[in-house]
Amino acid sequence: MRSGLSQAIAGGFVALAMASVPVQATPVISRDATLPIGSELNEELLNQPTELFAAEQAGGKRSYLFNLGDMLFSSASIFGGKARDAGMSCNSCHQQGASNPKLFVPGLSKKPGTFDTSGALFNAKADNGVFDPVTVPSLRGSKFLAPYGHDGRIASLREFIRNVVVNEFAGAEPSGQVLDALVTYVNEISFLPNEKMTPDGHLTAKASDAARRGEALFNKPFRNNASLSCATCHQADAAFIDRKVHDIGTGGYFKTKTLINAKFNAPYFHDGRYDTFGEVVGYFDKHYDLGLTAAEQSDLIAYLDAVGDADTPFTPNTVQAEVDELTQFASVLEVAIPARDKEVIRLAVDSVGAEWREVGENFPDRRDTSVEGGVAERMKARAGVRDLVLSLRQVAMAAEAGDFAEAARVYVQYQQTVATVTPYLKTAEQWSLYNPQVHDKHFTALRQLAELAK
């Protein structure tokens, strides 16, 4: 589930405990699973990458197209084949519009955070027979980062998104409004604010002295080619890019990556070969024979760390954040039902219903013996989620039958049910996976079972 910066100020125990619980992987364990054993989608996040949207930053609101795009971004229904069956969506790889450093699919990933978009698993038609995984990029600031693709092969974001849906993940040809909505949403995803950097890419007084020394080095001409510096390609006042592709000795032409918020975009380079800024600086030092001392390398790393930072990179997930987000997702029905737009109604019901089910799974049922207390409250939370999902399903059934008046009536009932159910969810939150301690116990029990299975 995904939450916005506006929800960053989360209450009580979640905020206090969030830093103490390490996020641990829970890979696929079953040969009966849709994805291969060992696959990791990194879905069980307590702390989610923070989302920030341009229109809201400017004091505006979320448009219908934005909400539709936001909802579709989390919808498996726009994909086909294994991706759809696995419940994957755009958000699986670009969590909250950022990257997914732990994403790993055996056969398609060389290391966590990389993925071969032209492998056979998700679309045999796109299989190019080459194992060439690339990093999953963050989508923050996408509207400034054209052309798209690591090698910049696609100029238009709309065309790029269509290619992802149809060719990479075997989805049906998306309608015009589906593409427009996704483009609207992605274009809204902003870079996160960073108090260490001015809007035109210079360091502020909040940055360290080492970072400041690194900034000077970043702009200093290379010793063997005075026409070049790091800043030649990574132009500070242009989102640290030059919109060009370059061959920097990594196996072809690849476009210049932004450095904004890049601290959270590891692994680095098109194929994710490096995990740290230290390795990146070391590579450039060697490749361009920069002759950097250890201290200079350290200063450059401090600079990259400063410009790549964010004030609030992660946001704790909470019940309220889930309810707010799903209310925004479902709001597309307010337009789609009167418009008799069956496509959007179907997509919204499937997507929001699936998201609610995920919320429900965060309230362990009585069979989960790793969780102590609150059984009645947890069961009520789960029953409440069931009520919401079934209420939404009735909206879709009415619409499919052509009875849009009934669909509208049931949608109002759904909204009332959200109001009724939310207090049950909040009451049970302390015994749910939104509580880091409960989360930890649950996943520890899962790992113990996995150990037993060895």
Added chain:
Amino acid sequence: MPSVSHHSAPLRPKALAIAAALFSCALLSGAAQAASMKDGAKAYKPFIAENIGKAVAGAKEMQTAVKAGDLKAAQAAWIKSRKGWEVMEPVTGTYFGEFDKTIDPWPNAKTGYHAIEAVLFSANKTEGLDAPIAELLANMDKFEKKLNDKKFAFAPQKLLEGTANLAYEVGEEKSGGGESPYAATSIIDMQENVEGIEVAWKLVFADTLKKKDPKLADLIHERISNLEKLVGVADIKSMDAKKVHVGGEELAALMLQAAPKLGLKPFKVGDEDEGGADKPK
């Protein structure tokens, strides 16, 4: 004896089970009343007794196979026991929650079906299972004792909620491998779940609804058959997950619509707080 007219196909074992249960019900209370939900709920008790018996028998076979170190026989017995358990799911949570969490806990590496499953099907061992199997049998024994208590009875309201809830759960995300991920037999779990839905529905509610709203009754019958077809595949990966998901939700939603026509409450969270949810109207 009430008709099982929805069955146009030749009677399969589960249909025979329904027919047998209805027959015993008719002997007890007279054919004219056998179609009532109350009588259906009475007839449902022997069905559960029969299946907890199957779960126990499978567990005992598993115990013997484990003692003999026969891995294949132990795995087969685990599946057999599990079938008995899964077909009872309309009531395992609603009526036997205290045993659901000891017999079928998840995730739990010490006790219950899945701790045994992980060892038998993934570690491929029979060692170390004597205690968990003995505990499983002891908990099943407690389940049987509760069921066999003369005062114990199923009520239509709670049975409807359990049945609809199971339809909703059948539509849950199964991409991780489903309920039995180590054995990779989740499709069998689902097949038994759907059979459990069908038996509960036909035994307790179908005839009453047919009198009140034949169109809705037919729709529910059609949705159950549809789900049955969708899960009638070799494994989870061969299943159309999206259709199962939608099919499960639609079936549960239709059962919810049927509730007032059956004189029952369209259950919702909080009903239990009002103290009236389990009382048939």
